[in-house]
Amino acid sequence: MTEALIAALFVFVLASFTGFEVINKVPPTLHTPLMSGANAISGIAVIGAILVAGANQGRVSVILGLIAIVLATINVVGGFLVTDRMLQMFKKKEVKA
Amino acid sequence: MSEFLPTGIQLSYLVAASLFIVGLKKLGSPATARQGNFLAAVGMLLAVVATLLERQVLSYEMILVGLAVGSLIGAIAAQKVAMTAMPQMVGLLNGLGGAASALVAVAEFWRLMGTSQAIPLDANVSMLLDVFIGGVTFTGSMIAFAKLQGLISGSPVTFPLQQPINALLLVGFVVGSGYLLVAPENLPIFLAVAGVSLLLGVLFVLPIGGGDMPVVISLLNSLSGLAASAAGFVVMNNMLIIAGALVGASGLILTQIMCKAMNRSLVSVLFSSFGKAGVSGGSG
Structure with missing residues (x-):
């Protein structure tokens, strides 16, 4: 195995532990918004799509990459906006102006 | 100069990753949830901009069009949904x-x-x-x-x-x-x-x-x-x-x-x- 792969595995495992620790005792009303916010973050795939499409090697790869960019961007933008809409509903005690 | 850009990109990734972690944390409690979502969105924007500057990204026009189309569809869908x-x-x-x-x-x-x-x-x-x-x-x-x-x-x-x-x-x-x-x-x-x-x-x-x-x-x-x-x-x-x-x-x-x-x-x-x-x- 290459050194780069080992380093990447370290990053993956440590980030996973962080993800486990970040979530605790979430009130039920926040389940859906939290799921939605995390879902928007998983749209990070857009970065992979940009890298593949931007490499500009082979027409099929570029086209597939571009489709992936559009889909992932819908996920990101739609995800964050939808989460914000949900959270606006809870705004009873004026959460930060 | 040739070392400056890659370093900047990696540091931007580091900031973006931190924003995601803080954002997720804040999303878990009612008082800070909205702010958390916003921070995560900022992190995403930063990550995307940094990636566009990567050396291996050669062609921009179509990528920018793709990003624009996706953003538009996503924004409209988020507004329309009940x-x-x-x-x-x-x-x-x-x-x-x-x-x-x-x-x-x-x-x-x-x-x-x-x-x-x-x-x-x-x-x-x-x-x-x-x-x-x-x-x-x-x-x-x-x-x-x-x-x-x-x-x-x-x-x-x-x-x-x-x-x-x-x-x-x-x-x-x-x-x-x-x-x-x-x-x-x-x-x-x-x-x-x-x-x-x-x-x-x-x-x-x-x-x-x-x-x-x-x-x-x-x-x-x-x-x-x-x-x-x-x-x-x-x-x-x-x-x-x-x-x-x-x-x-x-x-x-x-x-x-x-x-x-x-x-x-x-x-x-x-x-x-x-x-x-x-x-x-x-x-x-």
Whole structure:
């Protein structure tokens, strides 16, 4: 195995532990918004799509990459906006102006 | 100068990853949730801009068009959707993310096929994992969306030999993957393996009742994170690996919390209709 792969595995495992620790005792009303916010973050795939499409090697790869960019961007933008809409509903005690 | 830009990109990734972590943390408590969502969005913007500056990104025009089209569709969809339709909206968006991750692997496979160099083993494993998880996330989320939206029946769909068929497909995937690891340069087999993944996603969600769909969507959300992480291993990008792993792990915890809130176990949610096919008529 290459050194780069080992380093990447370290990053993956440590980030996973962080993800486990970040979530605790979430009130039920926040389940859906939290799921939605995390879902928007998983749209990070857009970065992979940009890298593949931007490499500009082979027409099929570029086209597939571009489709992936559009889909992932819908996920990101739609995800964050939808989460914000949900959270606006809870705004009873004026959460930060 | 030549060292300046790559360093800047990596540092931007570090900031973006931190924003994701803080954002997720804040999303978990009512007073700070909105701020947390905003911070995560800022992190995403930063990550995308940094990636556009990567040296290997050669052509911008089409990428910018793609980003614009996606943003427009996403913004309109987020405005139009009814408040009551939020769970299926999240499911739909999640499916698109999974599809994007899977497409990254397919595109990369196609690109490597076009070059003269052999596909390295680790890249191959990453691509197969990416296609599998991304594919299952895509079709599974679409079925979850269709069930909640009422496009198909919300009650568990079961049919004879369901389990053997699933097992057979899984074996097919493993065999196909094994073949590709030995002889990587085989596009038809790669596409067949991708097709099996898509089919498995459909069959995985069909037997689950509509009432359990939020839990399933949460689980699929976790999977789409893992798919993004796998895509990160495909293109060797830390930002993707970190963000994907964060979502994968936090999504799993959230799934468990949601199960507990319903007094169910994850196993019973996922597999209850398998054991007693046809008995349960409780639709969501």
